[in-house]
Amino acid sequence: MTTELSPDALSGLLDRARRDYQDLAGLGLSLDLTRGKPAPEQLDLSEDLLSLPGGRHTSADGTDVRNYGGLQGLPELREIFAGVLQVPAGQLIAAGNSSLELMHDCLVHALLSVVPGAESRWVDQERIAFLCPVPGYDRHFALCERFGIDMIPVPMTADGPDMEAVERLVAEDPTVKGIWCVPKYSNPDGACYSDATVARLASMSTAAPDFRIFWDNAYAAHHLTDDPVEIADLLAACAGAGNPDRAFVFGSTSKITAAGAGVAFFGSSPANLQWLLGNNAKRSIGPDKVNQLRHVLFLRDADGVRGHMERQRALLQPKFEAVARILDAELGSTGLAAWTSPKGGYFVTLEVPDGCAKEVVRRAAEAGIVLTPAGATHPYGEDPRDAVIRIAPSYPGLAELEQAIAGLAVCVRLVGYEQRAR
Known part of the structure; x- marks a missing residue:
C-alpha cells in the first residue's frame, strides 16, 4: 500500500489532512456504521408479513400452528430453504428467530452431551479449541470466549481459510474440535469458499473424531451482482468423503425478511x-410455527425468495457502489488503504497501514462517525497488525453513508500521513 513521498510532499499532504479533519469535526456528525443491520427500507419490503397468516392456522400437513409440537419446524418452510442452504428438507430444522442462538445451543449441547x-x-x-479464520465474525469469537474455548487464528484467502494451516492443525491436535466458517460473501471480507476448499474441509484427516465445521451460511441468498456466486455443497461433500457428521449448517431469514422476527435453520x-x-x-x-407459516405464505417458494432478494439488492447495491466510489476517489492514489469489493453479503473490509x-x-x-471497534474481526478483539476495519454500509441512508465514508477517508489520510511523518 505504500507510496514513496518526498519530505515536502508529505508535509503538504499532512497539512491538508489536518485541515480536512478540522472541517469534518466541525460538522457535528452523528453517524453509525457499527453493525450490519438492514435499513428501515429493507424491512419495509416485508411489511405484508405482519398481516399474515390472515386467519389461517393450519400448515400443509394439517398441523395447527397455534399449538405445541413440531420441533423440526414446518415441512413447507424447510422445503423452501432446502435449496438455498444446500440441505435436504428432511435434514433441516426450522427453529426460532436467531441462527446465533442455534450456534450457541450446539456449543452448549456439545459441552454437556456427547456429540455423535x-x-x-x-x-x-x-x-477445547476452535480454528478461527481471520478476519472473521466477532460474535463467533464471543461464543468461544463465553465458554472458555481457545481460539486459534488462521488466515483467510480469497478462496476461504488457508487450508494448509487448517489441515496441519486439525491433523496434529485432538483438542481442535471445530472451525468457524462463513462460506459465502464472508463476514467481513466477502470471500467465497472455492470448490477445492470445500472438498478439503470435507475430506481432511482430523485428530478429533468429533470435529465439527460450524458452517454459518448467513448470506446464502444475499447477492449484489448479476453473477451470483454458488458454492459447493458441504453436507454432500462430507457424506461423500465418509465424514457425514462433520458439518453443522446454519442459516436464517434475519437479513431476508424481518431481522428481529425471522426464522433460523440448522442442517446436518x-x-x-x-x-x-x-x-x-x-x-x-x-x-x-405461526411465524413460520407467515414466512411460507409471504415467500411462497424458492422463486419467491429470489425475487424478494432482488428487491433487497436494489436497495443495497447503490450503497456498496458508493463505498467503492468514494474510497477510490479519496484514497485510491494515496497508498494508504486497500479494500474489498464483495459480490454479496453485508460488509466491506478496509485495510489501513499496520x-x-x-x-x-x-x-x-471523535468526528461523530462510529465504526465497529478495530480488532473486532479477530479473536479476543486483538488484530496483531492493527490494520483491519469493518465497514457496514447497509443501515444508513445513502446520503449519510456517503458522508460517513468520505469522513472515514479523511481519518485514514490523517492517521496514515501522521505515521509516515514520524
Whole structure:
C-alpha cells in the first residue's frame, strides 16, 4: 500500500489532512456504521408479513400452528430453504428467530452431551479449541470466549481459510474440535469458499473424531451482482468423503425478511439432527410455527425468495457502489488503504497501514462517525497488525453513508500521513 513521498510532499499532504479533519469535526456528525443491520427500507419490503397468516392456522400437513409440537419446524418452510442452504428438507430444522442462538445451543449441547462420534463430553476434556479464520465474525469469537474455548487464528484467502494451516492443525491436535466458517460473501471480507476448499474441509484427516465445521451460511441468498456466486455443497461433500457428521449448517431469514422476527435453520446428518432435536426437546416444546407459516405464505417458494432478494439488492447495491466510489476517489492514489469489493453479503473490509486501525476508528468517533471497534474481526478483539476495519454500509441512508465514508477517508489520510511523518 505504500507510496514513496518526498519530505515536502508529505508535509503538504499532512497539512491538508489536518485541515480536512478540522472541517469534518466541525460538522457535528452523528453517524453509525457499527453493525450490519438492514435499513428501515429493507424491512419495509416485508411489511405484508405482519398481516399474515390472515386467519389461517393450519400448515400443509394439517398441523395447527397455534399449538405445541413440531420441533423440526414446518415441512413447507424447510422445503423452501432446502435449496438455498444446500440441505435436504428432511435434514433441516426450522427453529426460532436467531441462527446465533442455534450456534450457541450446539456449543452448549456439545459441552454437556456427547456429540455423535465423540468419546466424551467436551466439558470433560482438558482443553477445547476452535480454528478461527481471520478476519472473521466477532460474535463467533464471543461464543468461544463465553465458554472458555481457545481460539486459534488462521488466515483467510480469497478462496476461504488457508487450508494448509487448517489441515496441519486439525491433523496434529485432538483438542481442535471445530472451525468457524462463513462460506459465502464472508463476514467481513466477502470471500467465497472455492470448490477445492470445500472438498478439503470435507475430506481432511482430523485428530478429533468429533470435529465439527460450524458452517454459518448467513448470506446464502444475499447477492449484489448479476453473477451470483454458488458454492459447493458441504453436507454432500462430507457424506461423500465418509465424514457425514462433520458439518453443522446454519442459516436464517434475519437479513431476508424481518431481522428481529425471522426464522433460523440448522442442517446436518441424520445422526446430528436427532442429537440436536433430542437435546432441544428438553428446552422447548416447539418453535413459533405461526411465524413460520407467515414466512411460507409471504415467500411462497424458492422463486419467491429470489425475487424478494432482488428487491433487497436494489436497495443495497447503490450503497456498496458508493463505498467503492468514494474510497477510490479519496484514497485510491494515496497508498494508504486497500479494500474489498464483495459480490454479496453485508460488509466491506478496509485495510489501513499496520498500527493505524485503532487510531483511525478513534479519530472517526471523535468526528461523530462510529465504526465497529478495530480488532473486532479477530479473536479476543486483538488484530496483531492493527490494520483491519469493518465497514457496514447497509443501515444508513445513502446520503449519510456517503458522508460517513468520505469522513472515514479523511481519518485514514490523517492517521496514515501522521505515521509516515514520524
